[in-house]
Amino acid sequence: MKKSKVLLVSLTSIMAVLLLSGCENNMVVFNPEGPIARQITELINFSIALMLLVTVVVFGLFGFIVWKYRERKDNMDYEPPEEHGSTVLEIIWTVIPILIIIALTIPTVKTIYAIDEIPKGYEDQEPLVIHVTSADWKWIFSYPEQGIETVNYVNIPEDRPIDFKLTSAGTMQSFWIPALAGQKYTMAKAETQLYLVADNPGSYVGKNTNFNGQGYAGMEFEVLSQTQKDFDQWVQDVKETAPKMTLEEYEKMLEPSHLGRKTFSNTHLEWVDHSDPHSKNYTNPEMYDRGHGWPGKIFEDKDNYKNKDGNNSESINHKESENEDSHGGDHSGH
Structure with a gap:
């Protein structure tokens, strides 16, 4: 009996040490x-x-009942009386x-x-508005007041409320910065909102937590919290040194791909607001590799951004015809 107790205590201690050591560096939410x-x-x-x-x-009651009403030598022949339940x-x-x-x-x-509100104690401060646009597989941050835009990183001032306005250029993603806030979904032609405040300067990891294809795992970004002075200087440097983005560059950037960091001295908001219900669809279904040799059905999308001259539906139908011929006809079973 003593050996069993010693073994149980040892196993419990080992499990506790392993669990606690595993939580040391990875449990950012704590x-x-x-x-x-x-x-x-x-x-x-x-x-x-x-x-x-x-x-x-x-478990305490379970153990107590099992022990109290266990079979013993003095109750081997005991048969409890029939009961019809207890209302109490x-x-x-x-x-x-x-x-x-x-x-x-x-x-x-x-x-x-x-x-869902500005944190208490910060109600009197004007929040910094940042538009967040998700695309496969990158994050685009637009600063409308400053007139600049970044890709896969976002700088914010410390100790000031940040108002993230979230949308998507295509598929639905989930915006999450574990050390600073909870997660919110980003959806095309819709807008969600997320407030946060960073207590101190520092670097924090943000990520997508909603599976959206092959590039999902690498869809991360950095949040850099700075002093207000350093943030203002960074904004000024971007305005003076960063290149201007063209519409063609922006549309190319929305194609499914991984990108490094990019910085621009203007924003895509001058051309398109993806949260607008009447905006174009910025999706490229023909560019996704489904991994099984069959490209799948590509439906005509009249609201797709490529339909600038009305010829896109014809080119898509032509491409579908070629795909069907090259794969031996109809593959309705896929």
């Missing part, structure tokens, strides 16, 4: 660097504590789960509404 992230972390910690309490109580017990084990759900729901709803 090291928040801003008020929005802190509210999310507090909710996570509360949920974990409540679930641990429930788990301890349930049934009410208790129905009410308890309801109370647990309520205990989780109230702080969750409060947090959801709280993080």
Whole structure:
């Protein structure tokens, strides 16, 4: 019996050490660097504590009942009397789960509404507006007030609210900066909003958490928090040294691909706002490699940005005809 207890304690200690060592560097959500992230972390910690309490109580009662009502030599022939249930017990084990759900729901709803507003203490500051456009597989950041644009990195001033206005040029993605805020989806012809504040200067990783094809895993960006002075100097440097982007360059950039960092002294907002319900569709389905040798069906899209001269549908139909001929006719089974 003693050996079993020693073995159990040893195994528990080893598992705890392994789990804690694994969390040291990777659990970014438990090291928040801003008020929005802190509210999310507090909710996570509360949920974990409540679930641990429930788990301890349930397993404690389970162990107690198994031990108390185990078979012993003095009750081998004991047969308990027939019972028809207990109304009191049934009410208790129905009410308890309801109370647990309520205990989780109230702080969750409060947090959801709280993080959709400018954090407390920053209401009097004018937020910096940054338009975020996702595309396969890159992130585009437009600063309308400053008239500049970056790709795959975004600079922000510390201790100032940031108002991210999120949309997508094509497929749906999920915008997430674990150390600073929660995640929000980006969708074409729609706009979502995300507020955050960075407490201190530093570099933080942002990523896409919504699977959207082969390039999904590499769709990351850097968030660089700077002092207001350094941020203003960076903006001035970009205006003076960065090249201007053309419409042709922007449309090429939206094609499915991975890009490095890019910086421009103008924004694509002068040509297109992807959150506008009446904007063109900036998708290129014929450029995706599906990995099984068959390009798939490409449907005519009258709102596609390539339909500038009305000839795009004809070229697409011609390409489909060539694909069908080269693959031996109709492949409706794919």
